Amino acid sequence: MTRRRRIYEGKAKVLFEGPEPGTLVQYFKDDATAFNNQKRGTITGKGVLNNRISEYLMVRLGEIGVPTHFVRRLNMREQLVREVEIIPIELVVRNVAAGSLTKRFGIPEGTALPRSIVEYYYKSDELGDPMVSEEHITAFGWATPPDLDDMMSLSLRINDYLTGLFLGIGLRLVDFKLEFGRLWDNEDMRIVLADEISPDNCRLWDVKTNEKLDKDRFRQDLGKVEEAYQEVARRLGILPEGGPGDLKGPKVMQ
Numbered sequence: 001m002t003r004r005r006r007i008y009e010g011k012a013k014v015l016f017e018g019p020e021p022g023t024l025v026q027y028f029k030d031d032a033t034a035f036n037n038q039k040r041g042t043i044t045g046k047g048v049l050n051n052r053i054s055e056y057l058m059v060r061l062g063e064i065g066v067p068t069h070f071v072r073r074l075n076m077r078e079q080l081v082r083e084v085e086i087i088p089i090e091l092v093v094r095n096v097a098a099g100s101l102t103k104r105f106g107i108p109e110g111t112a113l114p115r116s117i118v119e120y121y122y123k124s125d126e127l128g129d130p131m132v133s134e135e136h137i138t139a140f141g142w143a144t145p146p147d148l149d150d151m152m153s154l155s156l157r158i159n160d161y162l163t164g165l166f167l168g169i170g171l172r173l174v175d176f177k178l179e180f181g182r183l184w185d186n187e188d189m190r191i192v193l194a195d196e197i198s199p200d201n202c203r204l205w206d207v208k209t210n211e212k213l214d215k216d217r218f219r220q221d222l223g224k225v226e227e228a229y230q231e232v233a234r235r236l237g238i239l240p241e242g243g244p245g246d247l248k249g250p251k252v253m254q
């Protein structure tokens with residue numbers, strides 16, 4: 001086993017130095033946290049499933065012209081990605097009221113929003129990811145107005161595309177969180193989609209029953225958490241061949 005340099009460890013993923021300059025290996029853990037680390041647990045097989053689900057969605061988005069950091073999946077828990085300079089803003093796109101929006105504005109969960117709403121949060125565990133406005137983002141230099149324009153238009157395209165993709169498999173895309181990075185090519189800079197797209201950072205409800213098939217099952221102690229992630233992968237047609245028994249995957253190389 002090769003020893004690779006660990007670049008960064010987050011709550012659900014580890015980033016290692018990649019095989020070539022400008023690349024990283026993104027390793028998906030089974031660890032789950034919620035409410036900024038106050039609730040912790042393990043969702044067996046989550047890393048394997050999120051690796052596949054995120055691969056699938058990033059490839060589909062690449063096909064419609066959305067630039068992403070994704071290069072290729074390496075194994076059960078790892079994917080090769082381009083090294084980007086992460087912009088410290090989490091973009092949340094909402095189609096239906098849920099989660100913090102219901103609390104902030106007293107809107108009942110499940111209310112269809114008059115139009116898709118994009119929110120910005122400053123990515124800081126210490127501060128608990130506070131919600132911010134464009135003014136904060138540009139004044140503090142986290143992103144420039146053109147960066148924000150790119151992020152906003154990419155997010156809306158991603159929302160349109162993923163809403164349709166998930167509806168096709170009987171799932172309502174309630175809301176989701178995206179992160180973007182800057183990819184430098186000599187003097188040229190492009191904003192690309194980074195991080196992951198998976199039931200960890202999307203809310204997905206069954207269109208017929210409204211059953212939650214995402215991390216809210218863990219956040220709200222609803223049970224059948226593993227099954228929910230498996231069901232999303234199954235509907236996308238990408239459940240690993242060995243089935244649920246095959247989800248443990250190789251241990252992280254240290």
Ligand code: TMP
Pocket residue numbers: 092098099100101129175176177200201202203
């Ligand atoms: P919220 O309703 O808790 O603000 O979450 C909105 C969406 O963003 C939901 O799909 C979950 C996702 N999300 C993350 O991926 N990471 C986070 O830290 C938070 C707070 C939300």
